[in-house]
Amino acid sequence: MKLVTGKHWEAFADENSLLFPEYRKNRDELIGFVGSLKGDETIVTASLELIDLITNRFRKGEENVLIYSDTGKILTLKEVYELRKYLDFDVRGGFSGERAKVSILFVEGKTDAKFFKAVFKKLFEFRESRNAPHQFRFIERVFERDNFDLLKRESDGVYLAVIPSEGNSGVVRNLGNFLRAMKVFDFSVDRVGVAIDIDESRESALASIAGKLSGFEQGTTAMGYLVGNTEVIPLVIGLPFEDELIEWKKPTVEDLMLHLIEREGLLNKVRPGIKALNGSLGRKLKPKEVMYLALSAYGHWGNLEGFYELFVMRSRFRNIKAVLREAGLMEGLRYLAFMP
Structure with missing residues (x-):
């Protein structure tokens, strides 16, 4: 299965391609259409609904891919599925707008997100932002604002997004998918923070991040890793709390x-x-x-x-x-x- 999206789809379409089959179709018709696919078709579409239906069915197998025609680069449908499910990423591309200095912090859950959001506001003079720069257009189009926090410091124009995931494994998964998406959709952020709990040990937490980054060309920096022009900063949460009345098991x-x-x-x-x-x-x-x-x-x-x-x-x-x-x-x- 091949999905083609983006502005320059003509270069990837041929006589066997199905062009924009979502046109004037309701959801039941789209479900029926996807159910009729054999898996060897090329579908050209700009419909997120159709993309979601197809990736849900064909996310297994390395041969099932999405081609972003603006760059000609490829994501597996499993990566597309995870980008949509866990980050609400707009895989149609076409991001535009002001480029700015941008950091992202992936955290485990929503309580973590609110804690770190408050830290950035209290200590580093960030405030909520209604406007998103070019690098965050993938969020702004699809995300509901209560699902993430977008901050900006007016004094120097730095943006920061705090994005909750689903547990430690979710943080590491989102890191890998996000780095892949930056490469395919030709955008970048300056720094990505990865906040995970120690769980078993600090070494194993760091190893999980390093393992995910092993699939990318990378270097090391004083603070972490360098993937392309983006610096990845591990932030390992581990501060035991000892009290005779409180049961403590692992750092969170x-x-x-x-x-x-x-x-x-x-x-x-x-x-x-x-x-x-x-x-x-x-x-x-x-x-x-x-x-x-x-x-x-x-x-x-x-x-x-x-x-x-x-x-x-x-x-x-x-x-x-x-x-x-x-x-x-x-x-x-x-x-x-x-x-x-």
């Missing part, structure tokens, strides 16, 4: 929050509640359960994502910096925020 962003609420004095306020629940449940509380107690004590009646962002924004500069330095994250975050 909740541990960063535990350290911060302790430094801000909120943990002592909820300690009687932690003790009471320990006795009632017959076990220690998990970090996320402590977060819900802290949320309630803080008087925030929203969700954890909103609490993380609000609490970081209202915390003291010195406490945020101290936690990030202790976690070994401060230098990497600063590097993502500032560039020549």
Whole structure:
């Protein structure tokens, strides 16, 4: 199966190609059309709906590809499927607009995203941005704004996107697919941060990033790796929190929050509640359960994502910096925020 999209599709079409078969067809007709395909056709289309239907069916097999006609470069349909499912990436290409200095930070989930969003706003003077530069057009067209955070620092025009993934494996997967997409669709960002939890060990976390990058021509830098003109910065989250009332198993962003609420004095306020629940449940509380107690004590009646962002924004500069330095994250975050 070959999918062809982009402005210069004529160069890849022949008498056996099916041109724009989505024209004047409803979804049921498109589903029926895709069901009739044998897998050896060439489909020329500018329909994301049709692309999604075809990639869902033909994502297995290296011979099933999407050709972006503007560059003549190829993605496997598995890569297209993952770009659409996990990043809502607009695989029709045609990105335009102002080019700018741009960083991206891939994080594990939405609570992580709100934590780091608040850090960039609090420490590095970023603000939410309604306008996207050329490098983020793939996001702006398709993403709903509550699925990611796009920030800009007005003083030097640097943009930063904080994009949640689905766990550590999702962060690494999105990194690889995003680097492939940059090559195929001929755009680039300056720096990509990869924030993952330590899980088994720091070495294994770094090895998972290095393993994904092994499929690209790369070099090393003082802060990470260089793939083309894009620098990849590993950010490994690992700051154990020891407390006789709290059950700690492995580092996550909740541990960063535990350290911060302790430094801000909120943990002592909820300690009687932690003790009471320990006795009632017959076990220690998990970090996320402590977060819900802290949320309630803080008087925030929203969700954890909103609490993380609000609490970081209202915390003291010195406490945020101290936690990030202790976690070994401060230098990497600063590097993502500032560039020549």
